[in-house]
Amino acid sequence: MNRTLSRRIFLSLAALGAGARLADLAAGYTFAGPAHAAPARYTLDAARSLVRFETSFGPDLITGDMPVKAADLTLDFANVANCRVLVRLDVAHAKASFPFAAQAMKGPKVLDSAGYPEILFKSTSVRRNGDGARVSGDMTIKGVTRPVTLDAAFYRQKGTVAGDLDHLSIHLTGLVNRSDYGAIGWSDMVADEVRLDIVARIDRTQ
Amino acid sequence: MAAPLPTFGLLTRVLHWLMAAGILSTFALGAYVARMEVGLSNLWLFGLHKTIGISLLALAGVRLLWHRLRPPPGPLPGPPKWQMALARATHRALYVLMFAVPLSGWAYASATGLDVLIFNRFVLPPIAPVSETWEARLLLLHQTLTRTLLALVALHVAGALKRGLISRDGTIARMIRG
Numbered sequence: 346m347n348r349t350l351s352r353r354i355f356l357s358l359a360a361l362g363a364g365a366r367l368a369d370l371a372a373g374y375t376f377a378g379p380a381h382a383a384p385a386r387y388t389l390d391a392a393r394s395l396v397r398f399e400t401s402f403g404p405d406l407i408t409g410d411m412p413v414k415a416a417d418l419t420l421d422f423a424n425v426a427n428c429r430v431l432v433r434l435d436v437a438h439a440k441a442s443f444p445f446a447a448q449a450m451k452g453p454k455v456l457d458s459a460g461y462p463e464i465l466f467k468s469t470s471v472r473r474n475g476d477g478a479r480v481s482g483d484m485t486i487k488g489v490t491r492p493v494t495l496d497a498a499f500y501r502q503k504g505t506v507a508g509d510l511d512h513l514s515i516h517l518t519g520l521v522n523r524s525d526y527g528a529i530g531w532s533d534m535v536a537d538e539v540r541l542d543i544v545a546r547i548d549r550t551q
Numbered sequence: 552m553a554a555p556l557p558t559f560g561l562l563t564r565v566l567h568w569l570m571a572a573g574i575l576s577t578f579a580l581g582a583y584v585a586r587m588e589v590g591l592s593n594l595w596l597f598g599l600h601k602t603i604g605i606s607l608l609a610l611a612g613v614r615l616l617w618h619r620l621r622p623p624p625g626p627l628p629g630p631p632k633w634q635m636a637l638a639r640a641t642h643r644a645l646y647v648l649m650f651a652v653p654l655s656g657w658a659y660a661s662a663t664g665l666d667v668l669i670f671n672r673f674v675l676p677p678i679a680p681v682s683e684t685w686e687a688r689l690l691l692l693h694q695t696l697t698r699t700l701l702a703l704v705a706l707h708v709a710g711a712l713k714r715g716l717i718s719r720d721g722t723i724a725r726m727i728r729g
C-alpha cells in the first residue's frame with residue numbers, strides 16, 4: 346500500500362473513534378438480551394459515509410469518491426455468517442481528483458454511467474477475520490459480475506459507549522481490477538488495479 | 552480583387568514563418584505527448600498541443616483569406632516545367648493539410664469522449680462520434696496526415712534550398728525580406 350493511502354486511512358480512522366473488536370460487539374448482543382440476539386437491520390448514514398477509490402496515473406494517483414445510492418444491511422455480530430450486505434453506488438455522481446479523470450471514468454470506455462448508472466455489491470459470505478471480518482460478495486460493474494473480497498474493521502462512533510451497537514462505523518478495504526469488468530479505457534495511462542477505501546457509518550433500525 | 556504585388560507583403564511573410572514554426576513545434580510536441588508517460592505534471596501538454604494546433608487552424612483560415620485578398624506574386628522563372636508543377640502541387644497540398652491536420656486532431660480528440668479543451672478554458676464542440684472505432688481510425692488519420700504534412704514541408708524546404716543555394720535567384724530572400 347502506498348504512503349498517501351496509508352495516511353488517508355490513518356486520518357479517517359482517527360476520525361472514526363475507538364476501534365471495536367468483533368468479539369466485543371458480539372458481547373454487546375449478549376448484554377442486550379435474547380430479544381436482540383438476532384440479526385439486526387441497519388441503515389447507512391450516507392451523508393457521513395464515503396466510498397473512496399484510488400488508482401495509479403503514471404507516477405501519480407487519481408483519487409475520487411462515489412455516493413451510495415442505497416444500502417441494505419443486516420448484521421449479526423454474534424454469528425457473522427448471518428450478515429447480509431447489499432450496496433448500490435451512484436456512478437453518475439462520482440467525483441475524481443481532476444475533471445478529465447471524472448469524465449473519462451464515467452464515459453463509455455470505463456464505467457459508462459449512461460448505460461450502467463449503478464455499481465452493485467451483494468455479499469455472499471461473511472467470515473470473522475481476527476478482530477474484524479472478511480466480506481466476500483459479488484460486485485457488478487458495467488453489467489459484469491465478479492467476486493470481490495473486502496476486509497472490514499469495526500469502530501465505535503464518537504460519543505457512544507462500549508457495547509453500544511446502535512451506531513457503528515465500518516472501515517472496508519479491497520481492490521478490483523477494472524479489466525475484470527471490461528472497464529479498460531485509457532489503460533495505457535491509468536492502472537488496472539483500483540483500490541477501495543470505504544467508511545460506512547451505520548445506525549440500527551430494529 | 553487587387554492586382555498581385557511584385558513581392559510578399561509583411562503579413563504574408565509573418566503568417567508564413569509563424570505557421571512554419573508552429574507546424575514544426577506542434578509536430579514535435581504531438582510526437583512527444585503521444586509517447587511520454589502521462590501523469591499529473593505533464594497532462595497540460597495535451598492541452599498545449601490542442602491549443603497551438605487550433606490556433607494554427609485559425610491562422611490557416613486567415614492565410615487563405617489573405618491569399619484571396621492579396622494574391623502573392625507568381626514564382627520567379629527559371630526551373631524546368633516539371634519542377635514548377637511540383638512546387639505548385641506542393642503548395643496546394645500544404646494548404647489542404649494546414650486545414651486537414653488540425654481538423655483530424657480535433658476529430659480524434661472528440662472521438663475519445665473527453666472535452667476538447669483549448670486555452671485551458673474553452674471547450675470545442677465535438678466533431679466526431681464518440682466510439683472506439685472512430686477513435687482508432689481518426690488517430691491513424693491524424694498520424695498519417697501529420698506525417699504527410701511533414702514530408703511535404705521537407706519537399707518544400709528542399710525546393711526553397713535548391714533555389715537559394717543552387718539557383719541563387721532571390722526566392723528565399725523575398726520570403727524573408729519582402
Ligand code: HEM
Pocket residue numbers: 573574577578579580581582583584585586597600601602603604605607652653654655656657658659660667690693694697
Ligand atoms: C498543425 C496542427 C497539428 C500538428 C502538426 C499535429 C501533429 C501531431 C503529431 C505529430 C502527433 C503524434 C502522432 C503520433 O505519432 O502518434 C499528434 C498527436 C496528437 N494530436 Fe495533433 N497535431 C496538430 C493539431 C492537433 C489538434 C488541433 C488537436 C486537437 C484539438 C490535436 C490532438 C492531438 C492529440 C490528442 C494527440 C495525441 C495522440 C495520442 O495520445 O497518442 N492535434 N499531433
